[in-house]
Amino acid sequence: MTDVARHLADLIRAGGPISIAEFMRVCLTVRGDSYYQRGDPFGAAGDFVTAPEISQIFGELIGLWCADVWRQLGAPARCTLAELGPGRGTLMKDVLRAAGIVPGFRDAVSVVFVEVSEPLKRVQRDALGGVAPVVWRDRVEDIDAQSPLIVIANEFFDALPVRQFVRTLDGWAERCVGLGEGDALRFGLAPAANVVVPAPLHGAALGCVFEISPMRAAAASAVGDLVARVGGAVLAIDYGFEGPAVGDTLQALRSHRFVDVLDEPGSADLTTHVDFTALGEAFAGAGLRVASLTGQGAFLNALGAAARVAKLKAGATLEQAAVLDSAYQRLTGDEAMGSLFKVLCAFAPASLQPAGFASS
Numbered sequence: 472m473t474d475v476a477r478h479l480a481d482l483i484r485a486g487g488p489i490s491i492a493e494f495m496r497v498c499l500t501v502r503g504d505s506y507y508q509r510g511d512p513f514g515a516a517g518d519f520v521t522a523p524e525i526s527q528i529f530g531e532l533i534g535l536w537c538a539d540v541w542r543q544l545g546a547p548a549r550c551t552l553a554e555l556g557p558g559r560g561t562l563m564k565d566v567l568r569a570a571g572i573v574p575g576f577r578d579a580v581s582v583v584f585v586e587v588s589e590p591l592k593r594v595q596r597d598a599l600g601g602v603a604p605v606v607w608r609d610r611v612e613d614i615d616a617q618s619p620l621i622v623i624a625n626e627f628f629d630a631l632p633v634r635q636f637v638r639t640l641d642g643w644a645e646r647c648v649g650l651g652e653g654d655a656l657r658f659g660l661a662p663a664a665n666v667v668v669p670a671p672l673h674g675a676a677l678g679c680v681f682e683i684s685p686m687r688a689a690a691a692s693a694v695g696d697l698v699a700r701v702g703g704a705v706l707a708i709d710y711g712f713e714g715p716a717v718g719d720t721l722q723a724l725r726s727h728r729f730v731d732v733l734d735e736p737g738s739a740d741l742t743t744h745v746d747f748t749a750l751g752e753a754f755a756g757a758g759l760r761v762a763s764l765t766g767q768g769a770f771l772n773a774l775g776a777a778a779r780v781a782k783l784k785a786g787a788t789l790e791q792a793a794v795l796d797s798a799y800q801r802l803t804g805d806e807a808m809g810s811l812f813k814v815l816c817a818f819a820p821a822s823l824q825p826a827g828f829a830s831s
């Protein structure tokens with residue numbers, strides 16, 4: 472039995488069934504063998520692969536995007552570049568390398584990583600060593616922004632816990648995790664407290680699941696408050712949908728395969744799809760302007776992904792060219808990450824025109 476499993480059982484014995492949000496929090500972050508504290512989950516030998524690990528063009532284009540926002544902010548002499556959940560540090564490395572061609576940008580920026588995982592902090596330190604000085608913060612609330620702030624978050628918000636509510640004959644009930652026979656974890660239902668289900672979902676069929684993420688909203692509000700105060704932009708890229716909508720999107724991934732959410736807690740990545748409407752509302756509530764949501768494929772293409780691939784291919788072997796083509800397809804193709812992954816940008820002042828979004 473894992474320490475996470477023991478801890479979950481103790482919590483449930485002491486206080487009764489726990490919410491899905493509490494279950495996710497314990498499985499992912501709080502114990503020594505919680506998923507993000509165990510080690511490095513990325514890559515072919517790990518559990519999943521993210522966009523910056525697929526191709527350098529992802530980080531390079533985002534780097535140029537950041538430099539353009541900085542220029543629109545008036546090329547301030549100091550600017551904080553924060554990344555939420557930076558994984559292996561690959562994205563930031565590519566961002567800084569590409570944006571380095573813009574005069575003044577590298578001298579102006581200082582890098583802040585918001586990271587909860589101790590093993591990944593070490594990987595990030597190795598990746599960025601010699602590239603740029605970095606400071607780490609455990610929570611977004613702890614970012615110290617005295618100068619304009621540009622925030623990048625790729626596949627960060629999907630890792631933050633959600634609460635789930637299920638439509639029953641008696642209205643909505645909260646899905647929870649309790650103990651069954653032999654102390655095995657099992658799903659159950661508890662009376663739903665403090666939940667406001669949006670009007671369009673009031674007629675949802677029995678068994679439908681509705682998700683909210685107070686932690687996601689709190690993180691977005693905290694970042695939004697900072698950006699509203701000092702000026703700047705947030706770029707959040709993730710898989711998700713435009714809510715409100717019903718759907719049980721909680722998934723567990725181990726070795727690139729979907730597995731049972733309750734099986735060996737702490738040993739699989741747990742995520743949910745991001746409700747971009749709710750996320751956008753949290754940023755707007757903090758006073759930021761929110762650009763119309765776009766797909767990852769459209770965003771990267773608007774930033775010149777195809778031209779960048781063509782340029783890299785010009786100096787490549789046939790084999791390398793095939794790898795570049797396939798990475799481009801994975802990042803931008805509708806059948807791959809191009810439309811399931813979406814890009815949200817929130818910014819201040821409202822006069823900014825971040826690249827890659829329809830101006831509205």
Ligand code: SAH
Pocket residue numbers: 499500507521522523524555556557558559562585586587588591609610624625626627630631
């Ligand atoms: N952005 C990276 C990694 C995505 S995985 C990439 O695209 O490759 C999610 C990242 O968020 C990991 O670095 C993980 O350790 C971090 N993370 C997850 N939950 C977190 C939390 N509650 N607070 C801070 N970081 C968190």
